[in-house]
Amino acid sequence: MTDTRRDSDLRLVLGLGALALASVALGPYILPTFLINSLLRAILYAAVALTVDVLWGYTGILTFGQSAFFGIGAYAVGLVFTHMGFSASHALLALVLSLVVSASTALLVGWLSFYPGASPLYASVVTLALPIVVTQILFSAGTFTGSSSGLSGFESFDISIEIWFWISGTFLVLLTGVAWLFVRSDAGRMLVAIRENEARCEYLGISVSRLKILLLMAAALVAALSGYLFASMQMVVAPEYAGFVFGTELVIWVALGGRGSLVGPVLGTLFIDVGSAYLSGNLPYVWKLLVGVAFVVVIVAFPGGLLPLPMALLRRLRGIPPPARGRGPMLELAEPRALPGLRGDSASALVLEGVCKNFGSLRVLDGISFRAGRGELLSVVGPNGAGKTTLMRCISDGAERSRGRVLINGFDTGRLPPERCVAFGIGRKFQTANTFDSLTVAQSLRIARSRLERPWLLHCSRTLALPDAALQVIRATGLDEHLDMAVRHLSHGQKQALELAMVLALEPNVLLLDEPTAGLTKAERTLIGRILRDLTEHHGLCILLVEHDLDFVREVSSRVIVLHQGQILLDATVAEVVESELVRSIYAGVGSHGESPS
Amino acid sequence: MTPALELQGISSGYGEALVLREVDLTLAPGEVLAVLGKNGMGKSTLLKTVMGFLPLAAGQVRLFGESIGGHPPHVVARAAVAYTPQEQALFQDLSVEDNLRLGLRRDRQLRVGIERAGEIFPFLPQRLAQRAGTLSGGEQKMLLVARALLCQPRLMLIDEITEGLQPSVIERLSVALRAECERTGVSILLIEQNVGFARGLAQRYAVMKRGELVDQGAMHGEDTAARIAAHLNV
Numbered sequence: 005m006t007d008t009r010r011d012s013d014l015r016l017v018l019g020l021g022a023l024a025l026a027s028v029a030l031g032p033y034i035l036p037t038f039l040i041n042s043l044l045r046a047i048l049y050a051a052v053a054l055t056v057d058v059l060w061g062y063t064g065i066l067t068f069g070q071s072a073f074f075g076i077g078a079y080a081v082g083l084v085f086t087h088m089g090f091s092a093s094h095a096l097l098a099l100v101l102s103l104v105v106s107a108s109t110a111l112l113v114g115w116l117s118f119y120p121g122a123s124p125l126y127a128s129v130v131t132l133a134l135p136i137v138v139t140q141i142l143f144s145a146g147t148f149t150g151s152s153s154g155l156s157g158f159e160s161f162d163i164s165i166e167i168w169f170w171i172s173g174t175f176l177v178l179l180t181g182v183a184w185l186f187v188r189s190d191a192g193r194m195l196v197a198i199r200e201n202e203a204r205c206e207y208l209g210i211s212v213s214r215l216k217i218l219l220l221m222a223a224a225l226v227a228a229l230s231g232y233l234f235a236s237m238q239m240v241v242a243p244e245y246a247g248f249v250f251g252t253e254l255v256i257w258v259a260l261g262g263r264g265s266l267v268g269p270v271l272g273t274l275f276i277d278v279g280s281a282y283l284s285g286n287l288p289y290v291w292k293l294l295v296g297v298a299f300v301v302v303i304v305a306f307p308g309g310l311l312p313l314p315m316a317l318l319r320r321l322r323g324i325p326p327p328a329r330g331r332g333p334m335l336e337l338a339e340p341r342a343l344p345g346l347r348g349d350s351a352s353a354l355v356l357e358g359v360c361k362n363f364g365s366l367r368v369l370d371g372i373s374f375r376a377g378r379g380e381l382l383s384v385v386g387p388n389g390a391g392k393t394t395l396m397r398c399i400s401d402g403a404e405r406s407r408g409r410v411l412i413n414g415f416d417t418g419r420l421p422p423e424r425c426v427a428f429g430i431g432r433k434f435q436t437a438n439t440f441d442s443l444t445v446a447q448s449l450r451i452a453r454s455r456l457e458r459p460w461l462l463h464c465s466r467t468l469a470l471p472d473a474a475l476q477v478i479r480a481t482g483l484d485e486h487l488d489m490a491v492r493h494l495s496h497g498q499k500q501a502l503e504l505a506m507v508l509a510l511e512p513n514v515l516l517l518d519e520p521t522a523g524l525t526k527a528e529r530t531l532i533g534r535i536l537r538d539l540t541e542h543h544g545l546c547i548l549l550v551e552h553d554l555d556f557v558r559e560v561s562s563r564v565i566v567l568h569q570g571q572i573l574l575d576a577t578v579a580e581v582v583e584s585e586l587v588r589s590i591y592a593g594v595g596s597h598g599e600s601p602s
Numbered sequence: 603m604t605p606a607l608e609l610q611g612i613s614s615g616y617g618e619a620l621v622l623r624e625v626d627l628t629l630a631p632g633e634v635l636a637v638l639g640k641n642g643m644g645k646s647t648l649l650k651t652v653m654g655f656l657p658l659a660a661g662q663v664r665l666f667g668e669s670i671g672g673h674p675p676h677v678v679a680r681a682a683v684a685y686t687p688q689e690q691a692l693f694q695d696l697s698v699e700d701n702l703r704l705g706l707r708r709d710r711q712l713r714v715g716i717e718r719a720g721e722i723f724p725f726l727p728q729r730l731a732q733r734a735g736t737l738s739g740g741e742q743k744m745l746l747v748a749r750a751l752l753c754q755p756r757l758m759l760i761d762e763i764t765e766g767l768q769p770s771v772i773e774r775l776s777v778a779l780r781a782e783c784e785r786t787g788v789s790i791l792l793i794e795q796n797v798g799f800a801r802g803l804a805q806r807y808a809v810m811k812r813g814e815l816v817d818q819g820a821m822h823g824e825d826t827a828a829r830i831a832a833h834l835n836v
Contacts, residue, residue, distance in 0.1 A: 387771075388744070389738040391738075392738075436739065496688045496689065498641050519766055523688070523762060525834050525835075528641065552740075552766065554769065592768075
């Protein structure tokens, strides 16, 4: 994004925010009382819808459970005020209770939904069950919770409806503003990265499960706070407010408004809920039917929701072209970091001892043992299906191994997940380009740096500091001219180069590269080869390289391992392997003398 | 003779950004043409446009004399066009056999097809029940070619098929494709980074730069190697 566009964006948001705050301030003087009353409820619902949008629209977690947190906030007020009476200290107690209970519930739900290996469906199923569980608890607690009729008639804050309107309106405007700044910030891009490619995030050392749990907890706190305000204001709570019907309605409002736009879901909720207040009296059942039909139509015809339509119209009327691509941030050279020290007396950066991998009865890797030192570039060659990629996976993810040990810089990786292995200094490039399609080149690189440089929470940095090797790859492949281009528009080879640069941005000292030059031209390959040699010779990296191009292997390697049917067939110098009759017969083909592409 | 494929001034791209600009190209029946060029120059975009995955912004695409510009991919495929894209082209959760079966019009041809595929890629007949997603990267590429050959195409669009294949398999593939051209008269539009493979297979080459064809010629001309090297900065 260019500076001018960023500034004009910020001005727009500040302007809209001021306008919204002014409307909130003037509202009670202009609007009829019935509308104010309906708006009060809709505003707090909209705050909850906003959390659904951040979870679903940006991070891809389809949640039906935000109503439960709203209910927890509301019932904290209802229970404390009913059973203990209203006072300032009790109001504080209710607030603390609503926040603590909702956050700890979210922690539990998050842990159940996002443990390593959970599929995205788990979160939806668990969050669908949550409101049902909460309402069942409320039903079964008898007079304590008021069962199905809820609690009402308790004393609460003695505040006029106008002041409630100002409080809740300001709450919603500020919340929307903060959420807007957050999702556009460097840290907010991580939500999209998680939605697009969790595996890549993990291999960049980002703890996806922890981030998702934290996000769910933050969303739960906002929903609980909305519930707290709601019950304090309406002086009534009922199980429906925690129910899954409400939870599903939130999803519908977000989809109708336009998910992934923040403003869309807020406006969608306000319109539909206020509309319901007016129309459900006249058209009690038809109204719900209309909303349902609208939902289906929007999902089919306008998957982006309704907000983008008036925006496009506005743009056309004002003759503004669609946002142009900017230059992206300025590239900078990052200060090199000292490599983490070797642990113990281990002289090897990478040690494998008897690594095995079984798929059912099939043994794909069979007792692989070798050591690789710093400054060594070890190539792994072998026929297709020999187990090369499986070997890479078993080194970088502890849970993948069936047997055996892997030590990285002297640290035993045990059964640790990839994001923890990254902390020992390992970086892995996948065989097929593994990137974030809807992020830009610069955003992807920044996410790769996030383990080393904490990204900004509420704004975007104008510079991007990368280590020398990553900069070289980017400049050599011309990616520096496309920093602001969405990754999905890059060619296959450019994606490969970007992923390599992302892994190098991690500043690993044990580098696993699975066919890093596939899809690159001979010239680009030569350049990558030079960069890899430089990394081993001058920066002491240990590189494990899977490659079919024997010329390339000969140019860059210090040693070669030949893998065949899951076993090490040969562990020797480059010359020995290239001259080997055995290698020629199983791998390189007749007449080929390691002759290769090009 | 009617050309197998004729492109007249085609332009296309993603959204409003044009990637291909006024590309003219003719491919005779039985001919193999290799499109070379650096990364991001529009080579894959060319194949996607012919196949109908991207809309034509301008120009004409003729397949065996018939205009197919603007037709969706499944219609283009029914005109006996086999496309092997670079990424995500197999049904990962289906077995090897089912992946092959989907390349066929009639199930009866499957046995013969598998036998023929086995001649080029000996591992395939032994692994028919395996889930395609569990094949290694290179094996997936081989399955992709096998499926493309199975549907008896008149035109093949092949996008960097040698990526990730071991040298001996590349050699065998080159021989097999050449034999296929002679036997069935299939034409091939080939995109390759592996210039050695392209030289062995293609009669003509074209070089693409920033969405335009900047050079075309016979693959085995006197100065071809030097010209290609100059274009690719080798």
